[in-house]
Amino acid sequence: LFGLPEQAAHERVLLATDPATGLKAILAVHSTARGPAFGGCRLWHYDTELAALNDALRLSQGMSLKNALADLPFGGGKAVILKPEGQFDRPALFAAFGRAVQSLNGAYITAEDVGTTTADMRGMQAHTPFVSGIPREGAFGGDPSPKTAWGVFVSIQAGVRLVLGRKSLDGVRVALQGLGAVGWHLAEFLHQAGAKLVVADVDAAKVERAVAQLGAVAVPVGEILAADVDVLAPCALGASLNEQTVPALRAKLVAGAANNQLATPADGDALQRRGICYLPDYLVNAGGIISVAREYRGEGEEAAVMAEVSKIGERVEELLQRVQVADSTPARVADDWARSKLVKLA
Numbered sequence: 001l002f003g004l005p006e007q008a009a010h011e012r013v014l015l016a017t018d019p020a021t022g023l024k025a026i027l028a029v030h031s032t033a034r035g036p037a038f039g040g041c042r043l044w045h046y047d048t049e050l051a052a053l054n055d056a057l058r059l060s061q062g063m064s065l066k067n068a069l070a071d072l073p074f075g076g077g078k079a080v081i082l083k084p085e086g087q088f089d090r091p092a093l094f095a096a097f098g099r100a101v102q103s104l105n106g107a108y109i110t111a112e113d114v115g116t117t118t119a120d121m122r123g124m125q126a127h128t129p130f131v132s133g134i135p136r137e138g139a140f141g142g143d144p145s146p147k148t149a150w151g152v153f154v155s156i157q158a159g160v161r162l163v164l165g166r167k168s169l170d171g172v173r174v175a176l177q178g179l180g181a182v183g184w185h186l187a188e189f190l191h192q193a194g195a196k197l198v199v200a201d202v203d204a205a206k207v208e209r210a211v212a213q214l215g216a217v218a219v220p221v222g223e224i225l226a227a228d229v230d231v232l233a234p235c236a237l238g239a240s241l242n243e244q245t246v247p248a249l250r251a252k253l254v255a256g257a258a259n260n261q262l263a264t265p266a267d268g269d270a271l272q273r274r275g276i277c278y279l280p281d282y283l284v285n286a287g288g289i290i291s292v293a294r295e296y297r298g299e300g301e302e303a304a305v306m307a308e309v310s311k312i313g314e315r316v317e318e319l320l321q322r323v324q325v326a327d328s329t330p331a332r333v334a335d336d337w338a339r340s341k342l343v344k345l346a
């Protein structure tokens, strides 16, 4: 069903509707073995309701693996809101969504994802305490995307050293697909470290800014995945690595923020056969969830969160060691590693 062998493993899926506000949402709780299911909420236009369900199921499963590998005391969940057609009352929509989150009594905790903002999260606070990613006076909190970008950056650093055999990022060519909340911060970190950037985004203004401020070279959206670079960082939407794109890739290392980059597990195998090292998305992009989880637990403090996010680089090293021992692919080894951690915490 839905092309997901593990689909039956989802603990709960709530279909929430509210005709008054136009809310149609899917809240997917994949696993609460490690703790409450934690994962962002996506607001997106889907062609069909089935496509939205598929996205929610895939993303929530990914959150279980992400939270487990990041050693967080949380399970995996994710919500998608089907974007209403035309004009809609955004605060009212998120109030209704907040009530749906509340109806799960803490089994699911929400935060930002593609299409949702810190203001949306703040608005929900009146309806549920099970929300994070909110700027808080006198306390740590807010937009997780700079932390996500930092985790991807330290992963690229580790990969460049261990896979490409280069001492630093100086002069390393990196292609960025997507210059949004995460992609832009990542571009800045890479630029500061001396990397040469090749960029593409469907939003021309973002590309122009990267060219002007970061000396990036712009390429058309359709050419970014096959750019002549050392590293490819997919930071737009999922399934960018598929049957059509993998044969054309020229980078030797792939590490980016986008969730569900591999269209199918076979695409990870195909990358390996082509001698391309793919660092699994849910390992490298955990900085954001580490940030909102710390905020939610009231443990946040900027330096401590950054230190925890920096550990992603060490996990990349450990993964690459495990890959050598297992004689397998990074994607499959990371999956097994994460699944071994999907257990009740003492």
Ligand code: NAI
Pocket: 113, 114, 115, 144, 145, 146, 148, 177, 178, 179, 180, 181, 182, 183, 200, 201, 202, 203, 206, 221, 235, 236, 237, 238, 257, 258, 259, 285, 286, 288, 289
């Ligand atoms: P965003 O919506 O701010 O940025 C996405 C960017 O990709 C936009 O600038 C958009 O114009 C561009 N884009 C869309 N289609 C494109 C295409 N075909 N080619 C080139 N550019 C394209 O989203 P954000 O927050 O930066 O997230 C990016 C990815 O990272 C998403 O897949 C998200 O799920 C994932 N992610 C984000 C986290 C966060 O902290 N924001 C945490 C973990 C994962």
